[in-house]
Amino acid sequence: MTREATCSCGQLRLTVEGEPVRVSVCQCLACQRRTGSAFGVQARFPAAAVAVNGSHAEYVRLSDEGGEERRFRFCPDCGSTVFYTTGGDTDLIAVAVGCFGDPLFPPPTIAVYESRRHPWLALPDEIERDDAWGELRPLYEAGDYAAVADRGSHLVEAHPTYAELAYNVACCESLAGRPDDAIRHLRLALERSESLRSQAAVDGDFDAIRERPDFRGLVGQPA
Numbered sequence: 724m725t726r727e728a729t730c731s732c733g734q735l736r737l738t739v740e741g742e743p744v745r746v747s748v749c750q751c752l753a754c755q756r757r758t759g760s761a762f763g764v765q766a767r768f769p770a771a772a773v774a775v776n777g778s779h780a781e782y783v784r785l786s787d788e789g790g791e792e793r794r795f796r797f798c799p800d801c802g803s804t805v806f807y808t809t810g811g812d813t814d815l816i817a818v819a820v821g822c823f824g825d826p827l828f829p830p831p832t833i834a835v836y837e838s839r840r841h842p843w844l845a846l847p848d849e850i851e852r853d854d855a856w857g858e859l860r861p862l863y864e865a866g867d868y869a870a871v872a873d874r875g876s877h878l879v880e881a882h883p884t885y886a887e888l889a890y891n892v893a894c895c896e897s898l899a900g901r902p903d904d905a906i907r908h909l910r911l912a913l914e915r916s917e918s919l920r921s922q923a924a925v926d927g928d929f930d931a932i933r934e935r936p937d938f939r940g941l942v943g944q945p946a
Contacts, residue, residue, distance in 0.1 A: 728822035730803035735777035735796075737806060737818060739768050744815060744921040748834040748846070753784065757795070757804060758819075761841045764831060765807075765817040769921060773816045779805070814925040832916055833887045851885050863895060871895035872904065879908060886915035894928035902932045906941070913941060 728737040743766035754763035779796040786793060795807040806818045820828055833851045834840075846852075855878050862871045875892030882888055890912035896905035909929075913920050923929060924942040932938045939945065 726823055726825070726828075728805060728818050729824070730777075730798035730801050730805050730822065732798060732801040732803075734800050735775075735779050735798040735803070735805050737822070738774040738776070739818065740772040741768070743768055743829060745833070745916075745919065746820065746829050746831045748831045748850070749836055750834060750839045750841075750844075751836040752839055753786075753793075754836075755839070761844050762834075764820040766820050766823075766828070767815045767817045767922070769925070770814055770816050773806070773818070775806075815922070851887050855882050855885060855888050856891055859891070859895075863891070868895040868899040872899045872901055876904065876908075879911070883911070884915060886912045886919060889915065890919050890923070894926065897929050897931050900931065902935065905929070905932055906935070906937050909938070909941060 724741065726739045728739065729735065746764070746766045748762050748764050750762045755761060757763060778799060780799045782795045782797065784793050784795075785791065791810045793807060793809060795804050797804040803822065804819055805822050806816050808816060830847075831850055834846055837852045837854050838857070840846075859871045859875055859878070862868075862874075871892065872895050875888070875895060879885075879889050879892055889908045893905045893908035893912060896902075896908060909923060913923070920942055924944065929938065
């Protein structure tokens with residue numbers, strides 16, 4: 724499938740092939756200021772699937788947690804932010820969902836920064852919140868992957884439908900040298916959310932298990 728995202732004046736256009744890797748809602752204060760709304764909604768696509776046409780300027784800021792770079796690209800004429808990249812990850816491009824102008828665009832599956840959500844904003848029950856992962860995020864960012872793996876396994880059991888939680892725990896298990904646990908939880912995550920498959924294929928957290936046949940089978944790569 725081919726989709727087109729544009730800025731308000733139409734000068735900056737993105738042509739996107741295929742389905743998004745992930746669609747998410749971010750409720751952090753920076754996204755609220757950037758969009759002028761109570762949240763931002765973005766769809767991530769493999770960079771190879773995105774073609775950019777038109778000129779754009781950029782604004783770079785650091786994330787609230789960990790100081791990771793966010794590089795936003797916007798139209799210099801109308802000011803619309805159309806896409807952005809995160810940190811050093813150039814393999815994925817996040818596109819503002821509103822720029823597609825399509826009410827039937829795939830809905831988000833996860834909402835982050837739940838702690839900043841406006842009280843009046845009610846999200847569907849099927850959207851996964853980041854509350855459970857929130858208590859583990861500081862350990863992940865501090866590099867204490869073994870602690871996340873120990874505590875995360877119990878959280879996954881308590882929240883078996885939360886694909887993103889299982890995925891994040893699998894990342895930490897891979898980084899902590901627990902490949903079998905990482906494969907088990909990654910499999911669970913992909914069973915719950917097909918959109919995570921492409922993300923796993925390029926995620927550096929899985930470099931330690933990337934050449935395992937069972938990992939390559941999960942992400943759809945030849946053994």
